[in-house]
Amino acid sequence: MSNKPVKHAQAAAEFLEDDPHRLFHDERLWDMRQKRDQQMHGMPEWQELRDRASRIKEHTLANLPTYLEQFEENARRNGIHVHWARDGAEHNRIVAEIMGKHDAKSLIKSKSMITDECEMREYLEPRGITVTETDLGERIQQLDHQLPSHVVVPAVQKLTGDVAKIFAKYYGTDPNIKDPHELAEAQREAARPVLLSGDTGMTGGNFIVAETGGFVVCTNEGNADLSSNLPNVHIATLGIERLVPRVEDLGVFVRLLSRSALGSPITQYTTHFRGPRKGGEMHVILVDNGRSDRLAMPQFWSSLKCIRCGACMNTCPVYRRSGGQSYGSVYSGPIGAIIDPTFNAKKFSTLPFASTMNGSCSNVCPVEINIHEQIYDWRRVLAEKHDIPFVKREIMKMAGRLLAQPRLYRVSIEGTEVALKTMPRFVLYNYLNPWGKHRELPHPVKETFNSWYRKNRLKTSTKKEHESA
Amino acid sequence: MSARNTILDKLRRNRVPREDDYELPPVKILGDLDKSIERFEKSLQLMGGEVLPQRDGQTIEDVVRARFPNTTSICSAVPEVEGTLKITDLKTHEQSNEVDVMVVRSPFGIAEMGSIFLSEVELFDHLADVHLAQHLVVLLSREELTANMHTAYRERSEFKTAFYGVLMSGPSATADIQGVLIRGAQGVRTLSLIWTS
Ligand code: SF4
Numbered sequence: 248m249s250n251k252p253v254k255h256a257q258a259a260a261e262f263l264e265d266d267p268h269r270l271f272h273d274e275r276l277w278d279m280r281q282k283r284d285q286q287m288h289g290m291p292e293w294q295e296l297r298d299r300a301s302r303i304k305e306h307t308l309a310n311l312p313t314y315l316e317q318f319e320e321n322a323r324r325n326g327i328h329v330h331w332a333r334d335g336a337e338h339n340r341i342v343a344e345i346m347g348k349h350d351a352k353s354l355i356k357s358k359s360m361i362t363d364e365c366e367m368r369e370y371l372e373p374r375g376i377t378v379t380e381t382d383l384g385e386r387i388q389q390l391d392h393q394l395p396s397h398v399v400v401p402a403v404q405k406l407t408g409d410v411a412k413i414f415a416k417y418y419g420t421d422p423n424i425k426d427p428h429e430l431a432e433a434q435r436e437a438a439r440p441v442l443l444s445g446d447t448g449m450t451g452g453n454f455i456v457a458e459t460g461g462f463v464v465c466t467n468e469g470n471a472d473l474s475s476n477l478p479n480v481h482i483a484t485l486g487i488e489r490l491v492p493r494v495e496d497l498g499v500f501v502r503l504l505s506r507s508a509l510g511s512p513i514t515q516y517t518t519h520f521r522g523p524r525k526g527g528e529m530h531v532i533l534v535d536n537g538r539s540d541r542l543a544m545p546q547f548w549s550s551l552k553c554i555r556c557g558a559c560m561n562t563c564p565v566y567r568r569s570g571g572q573s574y575g576s577v578y579s580g581p582i583g584a585i586i587d588p589t590f591n592a593k594k595f596s597t598l599p600f601a602s603t604m605n606g607s608c609s610n611v612c613p614v615e616i617n618i619h620e621q622i623y624d625w626r627r628v629l630a631e632k633h634d635i636p637f638v639k640r641e642i643m644k645m646a647g648r649l650l651a652q653p654r655l656y657r658v659s660i661e662g663t664e665v666a667l668k669t670m671p672r673f674v675l676y677n678y679l680n681p682w683g684k685h686r687e688l689p690h691p692v693k694e695t696f697n698s699w700y701r702k703n704r705l706k707t708s709t710k711k712e713h714e715s716a
Numbered sequence: 717m718s719a720r721n722t723i724l725d726k727l728r729r730n731r732v733p734r735e736d737d738y739e740l741p742p743v744k745i746l747g748d749l750d751k752s753i754e755r756f757e758k759s760l761q762l763m764g765g766e767v768l769p770q771r772d773g774q775t776i777e778d779v780v781r782a783r784f785p786n787t788t789s790i791c792s793a794v795p796e797v798e799g800t801l802k803i804t805d806l807k808t809h810e811q812s813n814e815v816d817v818m819v820v821r822s823p824f825g826i827a828e829m830g831s832i833f834l835s836e837v838e839l840f841d842h843l844a845d846v847h848l849a850q851h852l853v854v855l856l857s858r859e860e861l862t863a864n865m866h867t868a869y870r871e872r873s874e875f876k877t878a879f880y881g882v883l884m885s886g887p888s889a890t891a892d893i894q895g896v897l898i899r900g901a902q903g904v905r906t907l908s909l910i911w912t913s
Pocket residue numbers: 552553554555556557558559560582608611612613614615616618
């Protein structure tokens with residue numbers, strides 16, 4: 248992996264140049280955000296759910312070693328082989344070893360960010376193992392040799408025409424297909440034989456349950472249930488932070504996850520694995536890969552509460568306008584900005600600057616991570632590591648690129664959506680003064696925004712803009 | 717030191733949050749406790765599922781045949797439906813891949829989500845086969861509804877006994893290409909429900 252800082256601002260500027268892509272991306276993610284709001288409004292207990300989700304996660308992280316041991320014991324009792332991996336390389340070796348024992352050559356997998364994080368495909372493929380992503384979005388990204396753009400919708404930055412071209416190249420379909428249904432059907436047709444002949448299946452896991460020694464996989468396409476159940480061997484790669492103590496805790500998280508992610512009440516499939524099926528073999532790999540280090544960071548440990556719903560990405564004006572590819576990492580958007588630097592502080596040093604500090608990410612986060620405050624803290628940490636000119640330069644680049652776009656700019660705070668023609672003053676203020684004066688204000692973002700909004704709402708928001716927001 | 721012990725040791729020594737500061741909140745049942753058939757049906761339809769009406773004099777087999785009049789392949793995992801073959805007759809995945817309609821019984825449904833549960837018990841260990849079929853028909857007793865996710869995890873022991881337990885909420889779906897919602901992605905293309913008593 249190259250250590251050179253990701254040129255986020257430059258990549259974002261390139262993405263912004265193409266109108267159809269930029270506009271669709273912005274609209275699509277904003278639509279997901281609005282559907283999430285609709286779900287939230289239908290549930291008076293929403294805040295209580297978020298609060299419980301946050302507290303359950305905090306408690307679990309504070310007792311992580313104990314719960315990991317409890318999970319391991321119960322999983323073993325159920326007949327699951329439990330492996331531990333300190334880092335991505337160790338994880339990849341374990342996968343290769345398991346497959347080697349079975350003389351297996353074809354790994355069919357459902358979407359899991361953590362295997363991308365481990366760069367597993369890059370390790371296995373030169374060793375003669377074919378890795379096939381079976382989630383549609385992740386498959387599109389795999390064929391196009393790109394990292395996922397988004398944790399929930401990996402190919403969200405592409406339009407139908409882009410997918411038609413990629414499928415034409417690899418699946419031999421018509422490059423001019425205009426109907427997404429036809430493309431999805433092409434994927435189904437192409438995936439079936441691979442699924443049927445795959446000799447090892449792989450999934451991630453959204454939640455691990457210490458009490459039962461099981462784990463839960465939430466998906467929509469049905470590919471995870473096929474990938475895990477068709478071959479005789481199922482390997483699940485699980486981040487150690489995904490634990491919850493009790494089965495009943497799942498109620499809280501399942502109710503929040505898909506509502507926050509896509510605005511649908513639940514994923515089409517919520518699958519509870521607790522042991523190998525009859526005649527099958529099940530392995531779980533518990534992966535650390537920097538998580539234990541993150542848990543030792545006073546300002547940043549709570550980012551481990553993340554359930555990867557993507558809500559912070561959908562709401563982030565910078566992410567919506569710059570696209571996931573511009574972050575140059577597996578995790579993009581606000582959550583990427585706070586966890587990527589823990590993997591590589593140099594390479595991802597620019598990402599905490601890809602934010603307007605509007606706080607919307609923290610407001611939508613179902614586990615109440617103080618994302619925007621951590622972004623701010625990262626700027627300080629990075630400023631200590633780098634020189635101030637570096638920091639200033641990054642801020643200027645971000646500000647310059649975004650301010651140069653005199654287009655509709657959306658900011659949302661606590662469910663209040665406004666469409667803005669121009670960027671509010673506080674955004675500019677935050678770009679140019681990431682710390683210093685900023686620190687004198689107890690709640691700088693909210694107060695500044697609210698007062699700005701009160702003064703300007705009538706002037707700047709027309710009916711049409713409200714509708715399109 | 718083994719990877720296991722290195723990781724656990726690091727977590728024990730270095731973690732910032734400490735046990736005493738973060739108590740585990742007791743489990744609480746939240747949300748709407750309506751477990752009516754109406755709520756379940758509304759949720760199921762929102763997720764893309766259908767409810768098949770059973771008219772006077774119609775057997776369940778008739779209802780299935782009426783929904784899929786042209787099919788020549790109905791695989792049954794329930795005594796109520798004869799079909800063209802039994803789930804336990806499936807010997808290879810290639811054979812299962814030819815199944816058009818699969819009929820199963822779910823032990824319970826969740827009104828909040830329109831979800832039905834399936835495990836190795838109802839599927840006779842044919843876990844992949846239910847997902848390879850093109851269409852799924854689910855029988856569910858009107859008596860076996862629970863209100864929401866909290867009550868489901870509290871009341872249903874299946875979550876602690878099944879090795880494989882899937883909550884299906886409508887058919888497979890994707891919106892990965894330009895945000896267009898497509899029902900029928902890689903798993904079943906449709907999911908229909910028939911009430912039984
Ligand atoms: S940080 Fe919060 S909002 Fe963002 S992906 Fe994680 S859980 Fe979702």
